[in-house]
């Protein structure tokens with residue numbers, strides 16, 4: 001089976017390439033922006049079409065315009081990358097007999113529910129990033145019932161720094177740390193995602209939407225504080241493990257509106273695959289075992 005990974009230089013894409021290269025039955029084809037530039041949908045389709053793949057193969061799209069504020073500034077660009085190109089690639093996959101696994105986001109929701117979001121909950125994006133991602137999900141699912149949209153949240157891992165790495169790095173030189181306390185979700189560890197997403201390479205897993213992240217719920221502040229504790233426990237000389245609370249409404253430099261509460265309910269994935277994602281704290285501990293600034 002060929003597995004084409006778009007966005008192979010990204011946080012998630014790089015982890016999938018690294019881990020899936022060891023899978024016995026998969027030939028991994030890593031595609032970066034150089035081969036497949038989603039900002040030009042026609043060229044993006046041609047870039048994927050140039051790869052010889054066909055029936056029974058899988059394309060995994062980890063590429064996206066992920067700069068949430070940047071998507072407000074360049075709305076047309078965000079639509080081309082997050083909506084139009086995934087739609088074209090989804091239809092190309094149908095023509096070739098292949099499945100598309102498209103990575104989505106918790107930002108399709110408005111974050112007002114008091115329980116984790118299920119796949120059936122109605123999306124109401126607050127930002128252009130969320131809107132263009134949602135429309136991308138819809139294009140992908142309209143192309144084929146065999147395609148999958150896997151919505152993840154707060155992606156972190158060893159291949160590219162994210163929030164937890166930034167807060168620990170800063171604490172190497174500053175005793176002050178602060179993070180938003182009234183925004184909650186769950187982190188998604190790319191090393192775990194590589195195991196979970198491999199399930200979607202099996203055609204026995206039905207198409208449709210899946211929510212997937214580590215279990216439990218936390219705020220950015222909880223997440224940052226636990227990262228600092230784990231880093232310290234592993235010998236990283238941080239100057240603090242205390243994170244002062246900030247309010248989401250105080251983040252004046254944010255251009256896009258962020259949803260306040262977006263934990264994702266992963267029961268559907270667990271029911272279909274038999275895999276229950278481990279708690280986010282265990283994943284953060286694993287991340288800081290061999291962490292380097």
Ligand SMILES: NC(=O)c1ccc[n+]([C@@H]2O[C@H](COP(=O)([O-])OP(=O)(O)OC[C@H]3O[C@@H](n4cnc5c(N)ncnc54)[C@H](OP(=O)(O)O)[C@@H]3O)[C@@H](O)[C@H]2O)c1
Nearest residue numbers: 007009010011012033037038039063064066105152154155
């Ligand atoms: N990061 C999060 O917290 C988070 C949360 C929820 C959902 N997600 C979703 O998870 C997926 C993976 O995100 P990530 O965290 O791995 O993000 P990332 O590190 O920003 O990776 C995104 C990838 O997309 C590529 N890309 C951007 N513009 C492109 C274009 N015009 N043409 C082709 N490739 C382009 C980037 O290429 P370059 O390497 O060349 O820049 C990068 O490899 C995305 O669908 C994202 O929406 C992420």
